[in-house]
Amino acid sequence: MSYISNTADQSQAMLAACGLSTMEDLFQDIPKRLKPRSFNLPEAMSELEVHSRLKRMAGRNAADLTCFIGGGYYEHFIPAAVDAATMRSEFYTAYTPYQPEISQGTLQAIYEYQSQICRLTGMEVSNASLYDGGTALYEACQMALNTTGREQIIVDGGVNPIYCKILESYMANHAEVKLTKIPAAPGQAQRDRIKAVLCDETAVLVLQNPNFFGTVDDHSDLVEECHKRGVLVIQLVYPIAMALLKTPGEMGVDIAIGEGQSLGIPLSFGGPYLGFLATTKNLVRKMPGRLVGRTVDRNDKECFVLTLQAREQHIRRDKAISNICTNQALCALRAHVYMSLMGREGLRELAGICHARAEFAKARFKQIPGVQVAESAPTFNEFTLRLPKKADAVVGELVGRGIVPGLPLGRFYSEMENCLLVAVTEMRTKAEICKLAENLESVL
């Protein structure tokens, strides 16, 4: 299959216009010694053949299991209109809106997305998006280090371990940065342990709500304590839970970040996802990523442009506050369409369904002999179970029956081999929850 428009005659005419006779002449700047030593690739395929082959490959993936895995990445229903709106090719075949006069669609959409994120998190300003929640944590930490001029990062034990691994990878290049991790345990943030390491060298405290184990918290007291010492606070949040829970804005958090995948973006085997980052107006010049502002044109007509670009790499080069350029605009657009469809009441109702079914599941699983819920504090739609045997073994047995009962935590924390992290969204019905309970009973 070829997507070239020009015919052989046209190409010949164009070569002649350039004073050349063959295609090879175009590549005369590449000396013989630099010609490819090999280029062994398959022969072309027709669209029909490619589609059949990929359909076969897709069929070798078990995307239809009854899955209770979350761990920061959730299966939510995606209304058909999300695809219909975002698959308009004026959106997906456009690039970064460098020419605002013919990019008002993208620019207004990003401005509205920024506003939606602010309303959801209670923060004052959101950027246009980052790659994902994990890299958003890295960017937010950089932002805090730059703002405070300090070098210690404290990460609470409730922060998603995958995000921690990403942060560790990048901070390995910055020997001056001291990364302090509070030991992980189901339940709310361990105030005493955090306060024991908090000091005047601390740049930032990283918290998550609901945390990785599903526990809901109010971090206002920690924020107050941090601000007394000039320490910034980053809070990771789950956007669906934000429909109900106390917001980072209400707690006084400085930088709210998170994974936006739940907002109308399919699980996609790990990406593309959506990192969101929102902060306060006084930190906006330290904020990474694109930003759209509302302004007027020469005729005083309302319009939108990329703004505060002096923060960015294409202007500041080595002095830029981040190297990010491309963001996740189409994923942000999906999130925006999703939030617009759900609306004020729809998102609350959805969050309520997730919570209600999760509470039903929690109560049901508690009745299974030997099974305990690991935390006594409230949870939103995810909770940690302690099983009487290794969670890996239980998962292994149930996968064969078409059910994935949750995420075994031994993979992240060696002392939690018997722990299983269970997530319930609106996709899991009461019947499926009961079926999982019965299956757990049969293998425990």
Add this chain to the structure above:
Amino acid sequence: MKIIFDKSVQGRRGVTLPQLEPGVEAQLKIDGRYLRAQPAELPELSELDVMRHFTALSNRNFGVDSGFYPLGSCTMKYNPKICEKVAALDGFAGLHPFLPQLPQGGELTQGALEVIYELEALLCEISGMAACTLQPLAGAHGELCGMSLIAAYHRDRGNTEKKEILIPDEAHGTNPASAVGVGFATKPVPTDPVTGRLDIEALRGMINDRTAGIMLTNPNTLGIFNSEIDQVVELAHSHDALVYYDGANLNAVLGAFRPGDAGIDVMHINLHKTFATPHGCGGPGSGPVCVRENLVEYLPVSRVVKKQDNTFALDYEQPKSIGYTAPFYGSFLVYLKAYVYILSLGRQGLIEASQHAVLNANYLMNMLKSDYDLPYDRRCMHEFVLSASRQAKQGVHAMDIAKALIDRGFHPPTVYFPLIVKEAIMIEPTETESKETLDTFIQAMKEIAAVANSDPQSLNAAPVNTRISRPDEVQAARGMDFNYCPQD
């Protein structure tokens, strides 16, 4: 056009959700002190309201499907629709990334792991490199990953003095920003004003024991191929410095040059540029990193391996790995599209894609060089850089020419980049455009050049055929209106 929040009507709904089953209590089991005081003021709209809003927004946009989009350095080629169809298959889109990490979970995702394994192998053959990771989430993220690999290499060898990266002055801004992001300092290497290539003598004078690496793009941002690239590599290696190849312009040289054959140590590939994955208003991208043998052990985890029984599995046992650069396996649905594209075109199709990209660029350059200045008048690769210096004397600047092109139905080229060319107009037509389209563009550019002489002021007013005129950017920065608050 109204902001979406101003279209909100209290009580209107865009989705209907399932009812809770009997026995499932609706009551919140979370104490009030953990709850938000007021609901998030998301708009209240019907599905039709939402579709009308976003359709109206899309009508205020310009994509490759709308018309010619010769945005230099961005490679705005046609995006085949089959790629979207494949990416929407439930077996890919609906797949939870934790599945292959479960005990025996690899069996659940053999098709997806095979895509990763095969695409990595294809990218290695295309680039001539030894190994590949698909983890990086965009080109700039690939740079960050590649720079981390260079840092890890030197750390492992105890090369504590290696703190500097040398970067040509014509490079993309991401290059210095990425090097600094990994803790390096950067120094710009000048471009030879005659050849448009990296000044290798200047480089010779700058390289020393502090040099950790050199970062270069070939063909460079002027669209010129550096035939001395192997000598640059040799020079770097003689100082134990590594060479990073920014694959932003790999679309020019498919089947004509492989970075690996020139001894390049590490590179990234912008899949959206070279392999036609859609740009999506600015992302999501995908920036796989390929390395020579010397850097394989530092690649991020997980790696996908093929076992003796021909099944695929994830491997995390890489003690020298730089760790995680992304949460899972990269932008899977993006690189899946690149995989479909590579399979569709095949070996010959990829070679022809580069040939036509270079032919289209040379044709445009030859047809326009009498009307505009061409600072580097030599054969170009996939793109070339004109200068509006001649027109600027009449008060018509590169930006005015860009806006005049908008009035004539085109997306403008990149302007004011690369920074080393005054009044730069950077044009990249791509291989998918036809001669008719290029001829219409040539006519428009010639006409604008003529108007720049006869009626320069009229171009300062452009665009006039659009829904808005030029925005007040100073007001945007000063007003700091990033979040819609109707009471303001």
